Structures are given as C-alpha cells and as structure tokens.
C-alpha cells in the first residue's frame with residue numbers, strides 16, 4: 001500500500017496551494033486519501049486522469065491533487081465532465097461533488113448522467129450539510145436536524161443518494177464512510193475499473209458545520225456513529241423496516257452491465273458514415 | 278477566400294456549416310426557437326465527420342459541456358435563444374475567467390422571459406455584454422445575412438482561439454431564419470490551437486507573456502497538468518487572494534481584448550464620406566437601413582450608414598470620429614434603445630432612436646420617416 005509520505009509527493013501539489021482550506025477533523029481529507037490509494041492501485045498515470053470538482057468544501061479537492069484538474073461552477077461538475085469525456089474518451093474522468101452540489105443545484109445533471117450511462121466516476125462526499133456556505137440544510141440533512149437555515153429543525157425529507165442514482169440508471173452504485181476508509185478505496189478502485197456511470201457515496205463528517213450544530217460531538221464521535229450505523233448490505237437487508245433507525249447499508253449496492261453512452265454513439269457515427277474515433 | 282460554390286441556405290444552417298468549416302467538433306445544446314435548426318442540422322452533420330453532438334439536459338449543462346470539450350482540445354459550440362442564453366450566463370463568465378475558447382450562438386427572440394418565441398428581436402445586446410457577473414471582456418459578432426452567418430461563425434472560432442475567450446454570435450431571428458443563396462468560400466483562414474513552446478514543468482496556463490502574447494491552452498491529457506478554476510487565480514491557475522495576483526488575473530482578461538480592438542472590431546461603412554446624417558444599425562435592421570439610405574440619397578438627403586459587425590467591444594472610436602462631421606445619428610433597433618445608449622456615450626447630443634418591440638421588423642420607410650424628420 002502506498003505510504004502517506006509517498007502519496008504526498010506523488011499525488012499532491014505540496015509546493016502549490018497549501019495549507020488546504022479544510023477544518024481540522026474534516027472528512028474530506030480522508031476521502032482524498034482513499035481516492036489517491038485507489039488510483040495508485042489502478043496503475044493509471046497522472047496524465048490519464050482528469051479530476052473535476054464542483055463548488056463547496058469538497059470541491060476544493062481538485063486544487064490539491066496533481067492531475068488535470070478542473071474546479072467548475074456549483075452543481076455543474078458532471079456537465080463539464082461530460083464534455084471532457086466525450087471530447088477525449090481515453091481520459092479517465094473522476095468527479096468530486098458535495099451532497100448539495102450533486103443533489104440540489106446539480107440534481108438535474110446527476111440524474112441525466114445516470115440515465116445516459118456515460119463512463120464517468122462520480123464521488124459524492126455526503127456530509128449532510130452545506131459546509132462551505134456555513135451550515136445551511138442540504139437535500140441530505142435528516143428531517144428534524146438543525147442547520148443555519150433550519151433553526152427549528154429541518155422539515156424536509158432527505159434524499160437517499162444511492163437509491164436516487166440507482167433509480168436513474170447508474171450502473172455501479174456504492175457507499176462507504178470515512179470510518180470505513182479502506183472499503184472506500186476499494187469501492188473507488190472498482191468504480192474506476194467499471195465502464196459506465198458510477199457513483200460512490202462517501203459519508204464524511206463535517207464536525208464544524210454539521211456535527212457541532214446537531215450535538216454529534218467531535219470528529220471521533222462522528223466516526224464512531226458511522227461505525228455503529230453502517231451495515232454491510234447483506235446485514236442491512238436482514239433488518240425489518242421497523243428495526244431500521246439510523247442504519248444505512250455500505251458496500252456495492254448496484255453493479256450491472258449496460259451499454260455505455262460513447263459505445264452507442266460510435267454506432268451512430270458508423271450509421272452516419274463518419275470515421276469512428 | 279478564393280473560389281466558391283453557390284448554395285441556398287437558411288441563416289441558422291449557414292451558421293452550423295460555418296462552425297463545421299472552422300473545425301468545430303463538439304456541440305452541446307438544448308432546443309429553443311428560433312435557434313433550433315442549428316442543433317438539428319448538427320445532429321446529422323457532426324456524426325458524418327466523427328464529431329460529437331449531444332442534447333444536454335438544459336442550457337446550463339450545454340455551456341458547461343462545451344467548456345469541458347474545449348479543455349479536452351476540441352473546438353466546441355452551443356446555440357440558443359433568449360431564456361436559454363440567460364441560463365448560460367454563469368458558465369459564460371466561467372469561460373471568460375478560465376480563458377477557455379468556445380462559441381455561443383444566440384438567435385435573439387422577443388423577451389423578457391419566454392417573450393415571443395417565434396418573433397425576432399434585438400433585445401439581448403446588453404445581455405451579451407453584461408449578462409454574467411463581474412467585469413469581464415466580451416466579443417460579440419452580429420451577422421446581417423446568411424453569408425455572414427457562415428463567415429462570422431468562422432471568425433468567432435478564430436477569435437475564440439486567438440484570444441482564449443468565449444465569443445458570442447448574436448443573430449436576430451430574422452437573420453437566423455432567412456434563406457439566401459450564398460457562396461461557400463473554399464479557402465478560409467482557420468486559427469487552431471497553438472502548441473506549447475515550453476516543457477510541462479515550465480508551463481503556466483495563465484502566464485503574462487511579453488508583448489501581451491496569450492499563453493496557449495494545452496488540452497488535458499497531454500502531459501501538461503494544470504488547474505482550471507472560475508476563481509481568481511495565479512499564473513498557474515490556482516485560486517489566489519494575493520492583491521497583485523488578483524489584479525494581474527483580472528487585468529489580463531480585460532486587456533487582452535482592450536489592447537487588440539483594431540484586430541477585433543469590424544464595421545461596415547456605406548456612403549458616410551459626405552454624410553450629414555448617419556444611421557447606426559446592426560443585424561437585419563442594417564439591411565432596412567441601407568435601403569433607407571438609398572431612398573434618402575434619391576431624394577437628395579446626405580445620409581450614410583455605419584454597421585457595427587463587431588457589436589462588442591463597441592466601435593466607440595469609429596463612431597466618435599464619424600459623428601464629429603455629422604449633424605444627427607439615427608439608431609433604429611428592435612428594442613427600446615440598447616445600442617442607442619452606447620451611441621449616446623460617444624455622441625451625447627446628436628443621437629435619436631427608432632425603436633420597435635412588437636416582433637415586426639423595422640422597414641426602410643420607418644427609417645426614412647425619421648430621416649425626413651431630422652433633416653427638415
């Protein structure tokens with residue numbers, strides 16, 4: 001396994017824009033570590049990878065990693081990524097989004113990327129809150145929880161991101177948490193190897209804007225909660241609906257084969273009599 | 278431009294064909310009248326040349342996708358009208374800030390909001406200049422004929438590459454839907470991506486080069502790893518708040534256009550030499566204006582026409598220069614006076630307007646009436 005110090009020099013941009021903007025105890029860095037370890041295992045070179053991010057705390061990851069990197073507008077990362085992938089299919093395109101980024105402002109792009117089944121890897125860092133703008137509720141904030149714009153408790157129902165993208169046609173859907181960091185590596189690694197639209201949801205603590213407001217304790221307490229509530233998909237499915245409280249399944253939730261967008265597109269180029277790239 | 282063959286084309290089609298001739302190989306769009314024919318045409322023709330056509334989920338995504346494609350090294354374009362153009366604004370600003378070449382065609386329709394989908398207008402002159410937030414440059418070209426839909430779309434791609442910036446082709450619905458015979462030129466000037474002259478370790482995508490030269494944008498995946506962001510950035514592309522770097526970043530995008538006005542601005546002048554009255558008109562209205570000039574000359578009025586082909590940057594110095602000799606400037610437009618406002622800036626006491634916002638075109642007679650009014 002790649003050592004931290006090696007990873008810093010191999011994949012980070014230590015001489016560029018550090019220190020990073022993340023708060024102490026933030027989960028985003030753990031997800032970044034998992035991503036780097038996953039990429040190391042795929043054997044891809046840095047030039048073969050494009051890392052696209054949206055706007056938010058998690059969106060800053062593209063600044064720190066030494067790939068071809070693109071920090072886009074809020075919610076639009078997948079749409080930018082679609083253009084890159086279609087224009088240069090040989091590139092491996094990885095997209096990092098926050099939960100608000102991916103499912104609120106970018107919800108439309110997310111569901112359509114799933115439907116198209118384009119070969120892009122989306123990693124959604126779900127911290128259940130809008131971190132960067134100071135803790136407003138997001139589409140994944142649990143009902144009754146507090147946020148800076150939900151002082152009296154959130155009255156909206158949260159999305160289950162994995163179920164959402166499954167319903168929209170993603171061919172690979174997986175979830176892990178920052179407590180289960182090694183599982184996260186392998187889920188990401190598998191998604192990069194998969195030919196189709198893949199979503200990995202990474203549950204990651206935001207102790208500063210979410211944890212504190214909801215009295216969840218510090219980063220360690222929040223990791224403890226992930227440890228307790230995350231069940232392997234097999235164990236989770238054994239629960240009856242009455243038994244399910246805060247538990248959620250982790251692991252590979254969907255993995256199926258379906259024709260990929262560019263492959264279908266190449267067929268049409270042939271029909272049109274064009275030269276298939 | 279040399280030999281040519283003649284074909285009957287619609288403005289929208291000519292625009293799409295011009296884009297193909299310029300080497301555009303990625304189109305992302307969302308249908309909207311009166312620009313739809315551009316997408317429809319390209320959904321057939323792009324595949325024949327191995328290019329990519331994708332109908333995105335909305336205009337925000339379309340604009341994002343063409344920026345992505347351009348960063349991957351492919352010339353890209355989108356086309357839209359009124360409300361769709363509004364949705365694109367955030368990412369047009371992104372392309373401006375991140376200095377990513379691309380072309381946006383806006384076939385204007387009556388507004389605001391859903392307005393008059395099938396009726397022409399010139400209501401987006403200011404949106405094409407200031408639609409996105411912040412101070413930023415813009416290059417906007419305004420064809421008046423089917424031929425110009427072809428040639429100016431090519432020019433838009435050339436300017437986009439040369440200045441690493443989004444370029445807008447602003448057509449009114451009349452020009453987009455008009456049919457004319459045009460000569461497709463065989464030899465056209467095409468500006469392509471420039472190769473980097475330095476090895477990857479030295480490459481700075483936002484470097485200020487001597488003499489105002491613009492650093493080439495190396496496509497992703499070619500060994501030149503760098504960062505692209507819509508945030509104010511340093512010469513390497515990383516977000517910065519350091520005062521000098523902020524100013525350098527913002528000045529750079531403004532001055533690369535400001536310092537090259539002579540190259541970017543194109544106008545057409547018609548009988549202005551001895552004119553006492555000058556009409557300033559663009560797009561389809563310029564054609565009515567030219568007719569009006571002919572009518573007026575027939576009746577002995579000394580009238581000329583200045584047609585901004587480049588609408589932005591606005592040809593202010595040309596107008597200031599010309600207007601010194603003129604008694605009156607007449608600005609007919611299919612809006613309440615958007616270019617009229619610009620003309621007032623260069624000639625405060627001489628400009629009058631002719632406006633029409635009912636979705637009908639401005640006739641030569643209407644302009645003639647105004648000429649008589651101001652001449653007598």
Ligand SMILES: Cc1ncc(C[n+]2csc(CCOP(=O)(O)OP(=O)(O)O)c2C)c(N)n1
Pocket residue numbers: 055056057058059074097098099100101102125127129130131132133138
């Ligand atoms: C169009 C637009 N609207 C709003 C914002 C402000 N904004 C920046 S980040 C953000 C939310 C970030 O939350 P999330 O996506 O969950 O990421 P996190 O910061 O929690 O990692 C918002 C609303 C913006 N940048 N652009």
Ligand code: SF4
Pocket residue numbers: 021022023025026027028057058127131132205206207208209210
């Ligand atoms: S606000 Fe939350 S998500 Fe953002 S850096 Fe701080 S801890 Fe992380």
